[in-house]
Amino acid sequence: MAEQVDVVVIGLGVGGEEAAGRLAEAGLTVVGLDPRLVGGECPYWGCVPSKMMIRAANLIAETRRVDGMAGKATVEPDWAPVAQRIRKEATDDWNDQVAVDRLVKKGVTFLRERGTITGPGRVTAGDREFEASRGIIVATGTVPSIPPIEGLAGTPYWTNHEAIEADTLPDSIIVLGGGAIGLELTQVFARFGVQVTVVEGLDRVLALEEPESSELAQAALERDGVTFRTGVQAKQVGYDDGTFTLTLSDGSTVSAEKLLVATGRRVDIKALGLDTVGIDRDARSIAVDEHVRAADGVWAIGDVTGVGAFTHTAMYQANVAVFDVLRAEGAPPADYHAMPRVTFTDPEIGAVGQTEKQARDAGLDVSTAISQIPSSSRGWIHKAGNEGFIKLVVDNDRGVLVGATSAGPTGGEVLGALAVAVHAAVPVHSLQQMIYAYPTFHRAIGDALKAL
Numbered sequence: 001m002a003e004q005v006d007v008v009v010i011g012l013g014v015g016g017e018e019a020a021g022r023l024a025e026a027g028l029t030v031v032g033l034d035p036r037l038v039g040g041e042c043p044y045w046g047c048v049p050s051k052m053m054i055r056a057a058n059l060i061a062e063t064r065r066v067d068g069m070a071g072k073a074t075v076e077p078d079w080a081p082v083a084q085r086i087r088k089e090a091t092d093d094w095n096d097q098v099a100v101d102r103l104v105k106k107g108v109t110f111l112r113e114r115g116t117i118t119g120p121g122r123v124t125a126g127d128r129e130f131e132a133s134r135g136i137i138v139a140t141g142t143v144p145s146i147p148p149i150e151g152l153a154g155t156p157y158w159t160n161h162e163a164i165e166a167d168t169l170p171d172s173i174i175v176l177g178g179g180a181i182g183l184e185l186t187q188v189f190a191r192f193g194v195q196v197t198v199v200e201g202l203d204r205v206l207a208l209e210e211p212e213s214s215e216l217a218q219a220a221l222e223r224d225g226v227t228f229r230t231g232v233q234a235k236q237v238g239y240d241d242g243t244f245t246l247t248l249s250d251g252s253t254v255s256a257e258k259l260l261v262a263t264g265r266r267v268d269i270k271a272l273g274l275d276t277v278g279i280d281r282d283a284r285s286i287a288v289d290e291h292v293r294a295a296d297g298v299w300a301i302g303d304v305t306g307v308g309a310f311t312h313t314a315m316y317q318a319n320v321a322v323f324d325v326l327r328a329e330g331a332p333p334a335d336y337h338a339m340p341r342v343t344f345t346d347p348e349i350g351a352v353g354q355t356e357k358q359a360r361d362a363g364l365d366v367s368t369a370i371s372q373i374p375s376s377s378r379g380w381i382h383k384a385g386n387e388g389f390i391k392l393v394v395d396n397d398r399g400v401l402v403g404a405t406s407a408g409p410t411g412g413e414v415l416g417a418l419a420v421a422v423h424a425a426v427p428v429h430s431l432q433q434m435i436y437a438y439p440t441f442h443r444a445i446g447d448a449l450k451a452l
């Protein structure tokens with residue numbers, strides 16, 4: 001016999017955990033299901049531990065910048081404290097007891113089970129069945145997308161899980177995929193002395209961002225000693241005697257001790273029972289409307305919706321779902337026109353809204369302007385490690401920014417001002433009249449505005 005509840009949340013990553021906790025605190029009876037760790041990818045194998053690695057790697061790079069600017073410094077990179085910090089501080093040795101306790105304290109009934117939808121409002125989990133009167137929230141995230149390259153399956157390749165869990169680093173590694181995961185981890189490895197080769201199938205890394213961002217990221221990583229092979233596909237993978245060898249589409253080969261596959265993510269929803277509520281189980285993601293509704297009585301949030309695979313998007317959509325499930329007055333509709341994202345390489349590459357190409361493809365009459373961080377006052381003062389730029393994308397008809405990139409030291413922080421401008425459609429002439437504090441990095445926004 002089905003147990004009667006208000007809501008079942010399937011998947012307790014950042015999105016599901018937020019939604020389940022908030023709905024329980026609002027007084028609903030909520031069941032939360034996850035066969036793995038409460039918190040999902042971000043705290044255990046994603047954002048948090050990777051940013052701890054980046055913090056350590058950046059300390060090494062900054063120390064190396066002392067020469068010629070502040071005396072002499074030597075640094076002997078040691079991975080042990082990084083691995084230890086990830087084990088102890090970030091992931092509690094990949095134990096989620098604290099997160100489970102926090103969720104249960106909010107009133108959520110937690111089951112470490114996989115959920116399967118069996119019909120409208122109905123979910124099975126292990127040997128229990130629930131009937132949810134308000135509905136079901138699907139927040140099942142993504143899994144690594146592993147390309148069907150001959151010879152790859154069955155080899156001990158790494159995904160982000162093995163890379164984050166590594167107690168020791170290899171001498172060399174091939175990173176397949178030059179997106180955010182690939183580049184962030186590449187720079188960490190390189191700064192800890194690993195020989196890294198990035199193989200990217202497209203003709204540039206960070207291909208979804210501005211071409212200037214791709215150039216900047218590749219040049220910065222090359223200064224860290226990284227080798228890039230762009231515009232070539234891996235055709236075959238061999239693994240022999242502790243060495244991976246990739247044969248590339250141009251006939252050349254690359255060899256290394258480890259192989260990290262960072263070729264994107266995919267949703268894994270075939271076995272979720274979505275067809276029983278009228279949702280296409282073979283779709284690339286679950287389509288949602290402005291209230292993140294996927295079907296009658298079904299909401300979907302986070303990576304599974306295919307709308308920007310970021311923690312802040314999952315949290316944002318969780319908020320939209322909570323308002324809608326609670327049938328609250330003034331429920332905010334989801335609006336992604338000012339989607340921010342930051343690739344935490346050094347220099348950091350932040351962006352918001354549309355790239356120049358996206359704006360032109362959308363038929364807008366576009367102007368752009370760029371200012372260079374090294375030639376700004378603060379960039380010139382900063383000197384070593386000052387690479388970066390501000391790029392603005394303007395919709396001439398409306399006189400507002402529809403997109404912007406902020407790359408450089410603290411590029412992700414400087415992005416904040418640009419995100420406000422794009423989000424609130426602040427008129428460009430108003431931005432041009434603003435006072436930008438001297439000598440800050442964000443003053444380079446003023447320089448770019450002058451160039452419009």
Ligand SMILES: Cc1cc2nc3c(=O)[nH]c(=O)nc-3n(C[C@H](O)[C@H](O)[C@H](O)COP(=O)(O)OP(=O)(O)OC[C@H]3O[C@@H](n4cnc5c(N)ncnc54)[C@H](O)[C@@H]3O)c2cc1C
Pocket residue numbers: 010011012013014015016033034035036037038039040041042045046047048050113114115116139140141142160181272301302303304308309310311312313314344
């Ligand atoms: C290396 C790396 C670095 C990243 N860095 C950043 C960053 O700096 N900033 C940023 O914004 N984003 C970052 N991300 C992306 C971020 O981690 C994701 O966008 C975020 O975790 C998505 O949250 P989610 O709740 O949608 O899914 P997830 O965190 O993937 O959680 C989904 C949960 O659903 C569970 N689940 C799946 N199927 C079922 C089922 N049938 N029943 C029950 N449970 C199920 C899974 O076990 C999982 O726990 C990074 C990702 C990676 C891999």
Ligand SMILES: NC(=O)c1ccc[n+]([C@@H]2O[C@H](COP(=O)([O-])OP(=O)(O)OC[C@H]3O[C@@H](n4cnc5c(N)ncnc54)[C@H](O)[C@@H]3O)[C@@H](O)[C@H]2O)c1
Pocket residue numbers: 147176177178179180181182184199200201202205206207232233234262263264265308309310341342343344
């Ligand atoms: N700082 C952040 O916010 C952050 C950090 C890491 C990850 N993430 C999120 O995680 C998601 C996944 O990251 P990702 O880097 O795996 O995916 P991605 O889609 O950003 O990049 C994958 C790259 O792999 C390339 N690729 C695909 N197949 C290939 C093949 N067979 N051979 C060579 N190259 C191939 C693609 O062209 C692409 O450039 C991202 O969408 C991002 O939203 C965010």
